[in-house]
Amino acid sequence: MNERLTKVKTDSTQFWKSRTKKQKGAIIGTLLGVIALAGIITYFFTRTTMVPLFTELSASETGQIAEVLNTQGVTYEIAPGGTNILVPEDQVDTLKVSLASQGYPETGEINNSFFTSNAGFGMTDNEFDVIKKAATETELENLIKQIDGVKSANVMLAIPEQGVFLNDAAQEATASVILNTEPGHQFSDEQIKTLYNLVSKSIPNLSTDNITISNQFSEYYDLESASTGSGSIDSVAGQMEVKKTIERDLQRQVQQMLGTLMGNDKVVVSVTTDIDFKQENRQENLVQPVDEENMSGIEISAQRITESYTGSGAANGTPEAGNVTDNFTDYAEGTTDNGEYERIEETINSDVNRITKDIQESPYKIRDIGIQVMVEPPVPDDAASLSEGVRDDIEQILATIVRTSIDKEAAGELTAQQIEDKVVVSVQPFLGNDTTGLEEQSPAIPWWVWVIGGILVVVIVLLVVMLLVGRRRKQEEQEFEVIEEQRRDLLVEDINDEKETESTVRRKQLEKMAKEKPEDFAKLLRSWITED
Numbered sequence: 001m002n003e004r005l006t007k008v009k010t011d012s013t014q015f016w017k018s019r020t021k022k023q024k025g026a027i028i029g030t031l032l033g034v035i036a037l038a039g040i041i042t043y044f045f046t047r048t049t050m051v052p053l054f055t056e057l058s059a060s061e062t063g064q065i066a067e068v069l070n071t072q073g074v075t076y077e078i079a080p081g082g083t084n085i086l087v088p089e090d091q092v093d094t095l096k097v098s099l100a101s102q103g104y105p106e107t108g109e110i111n112n113s114f115f116t117s118n119a120g121f122g123m124t125d126n127e128f129d130v131i132k133k134a135a136t137e138t139e140l141e142n143l144i145k146q147i148d149g150v151k152s153a154n155v156m157l158a159i160p161e162q163g164v165f166l167n168d169a170a171q172e173a174t175a176s177v178i179l180n181t182e183p184g185h186q187f188s189d190e191q192i193k194t195l196y197n198l199v200s201k202s203i204p205n206l207s208t209d210n211i212t213i214s215n216q217f218s219e220y221y222d223l224e225s226a227s228t229g230s231g232s233i234d235s236v237a238g239q240m241e242v243k244k245t246i247e248r249d250l251q252r253q254v255q256q257m258l259g260t261l262m263g264n265d266k267v268v269v270s271v272t273t274d275i276d277f278k279q280e281n282r283q284e285n286l287v288q289p290v291d292e293e294n295m296s297g298i299e300i301s302a303q304r305i306t307e308s309y310t311g312s313g314a315a316n317g318t319p320e321a322g323n324v325t326d327n328f329t330d331y332a333e334g335t336t337d338n339g340e341y342e343r344i345e346e347t348i349n350s351d352v353n354r355i356t357k358d359i360q361e362s363p364y365k366i367r368d369i370g371i372q373v374m375v376e377p378p379v380p381d382d383a384a385s386l387s388e389g390v391r392d393d394i395e396q397i398l399a400t401i402v403r404t405s406i407d408k409e410a411a412g413e414l415t416a417q418q419i420e421d422k423v424v425v426s427v428q429p430f431l432g433n434d435t436t437g438l439e440e441q442s443p444a445i446p447w448w449v450w451v452i453g454g455i456l457v458v459v460i461v462l463l464v465v466m467l468l469v470g471r472r473r474k475q476e477e478q479e480f481e482v483i484e485e486q487r488r489d490l491l492v493e494d495i496n497d498e499k500e501t502e503s504t505v506r507r508k509q510l511e512k513m514a515k516e517k518p519e520d521f522a523k524l525l526r527s528w529i530t531e532d
Helices: 002-017 021-046 059-072 089-101 113-118 125-144 189-202 223-228 236-262 388-405 416-421 447-489 502-516 518-531
Strands: 050-054 085-088 150-158 174-181 211-215 267-276 281-288 298-311 319-324 329-331 339-351 353-360 365-375 423-427
Touching: 002 447, 021 447, 050 089, 059 085, 059 089, 085 089, 125 150, 125 189, 174 189, 189 211, 189 223, 236 267, 236 365, 236 388, 365 388, 388 416, 388 423, 416 423, 502 518
Parallel strands: 174 211, 365 423
Antiparallel strands: 050 085, 150 174, 267 365, 281 353, 298 339, 319 329
């Protein structure tokens, strides 16, 4: 066994010394990679996933539940803040049922169920009023928590005492509500109205004017703004929101277009607008001719009378001034000699287009736009590196956007000079874009790279092990062949052919004595040595 261990040690040392530095480094790196991969796999497969058991607890209640978990031997964690308890994922359902049977979590709230379980004759009026007020507040809090976006609510009611006399002035109740809202949630106008109505209709003699509702960030929810529509275009907030939306859309459009042309980090766009929020509802009754070229209407009916007479006594003369009408001509009579008489009468009833328009103007019109664009040239220190052609194209693009966006009725037809005054293109280097240090930051390596790397390490380790085992087997086979050849070369005489002589018998006796009685054999050798 010792010889085998010595041989393995010798072979390992010889193998290690025969390797180059690169091969030694690869072997060491492979071993370290395998160890690291094994550690990572072990960590991910043996770690315990902790999930919330209860959330939004008080500090005292968190301590009580933690004490119960300690007595049950359950591993748990308390999240920062002391309001959440985390337990292993596979035990969360069992622990919820177990703790619920023990009465946890205890919220400490008083609701309407208190009266059914604790009603008695020993309760005074003051105690009853206090408990009734607390129960009302709790029920109202639970009602408010049903609104989407509300995590929890605190309600404080101030209910006046009723007077015993009729002439006592009736006092009004007041309410203050603090909402714990979800992060980033924005209440709609309908939700705000619902909150005010829930509180107002739950308490007698409580008007919406005496209710104050705010959130944990001291943001006040106004019922009047919700009723008129804080986002309505009739309010200042609504008009500012519309203005910001228009400017943001135009800015994104220009930024996307010029960013594609120059690069997103080479263009900065700013858009300002002047919005006309004047609304107009009007009715127009228009009368227009059917034939606008001849300014005539359509003929509905016509009557034409033609009279002619030739002979003595015919009226002959000229029309009297002032007696000419559209349908009849009065001639002044002349002599009664022979003559000719002709009378033409034409009556035409025409009608025109009667148009009634109910016009409701758009809620807003863009009266003016200003677009400011800053462009960094291809060579930041050389403004001339941006050709005039590219700059003219940018100005033409912006001029087209201005011309098509401004309302024609509000601003009228714009001249080229007016449009040019609304567009500014500045070419200069962006000194604020300091990119030094960004290139030095190495990008974060994603997790899948580590997984692939680990797999490659395992494959490399297996290949190295297989190579080492193959070499070891080949070396052992060669050594075995050498030993076999050496054994064949050895010529050993058969012991049985040895002749029995006195010296042979004495030698066998000494060998037997050395094996059976080594101490006597040692004494015999010492005596022979002393005699010599």
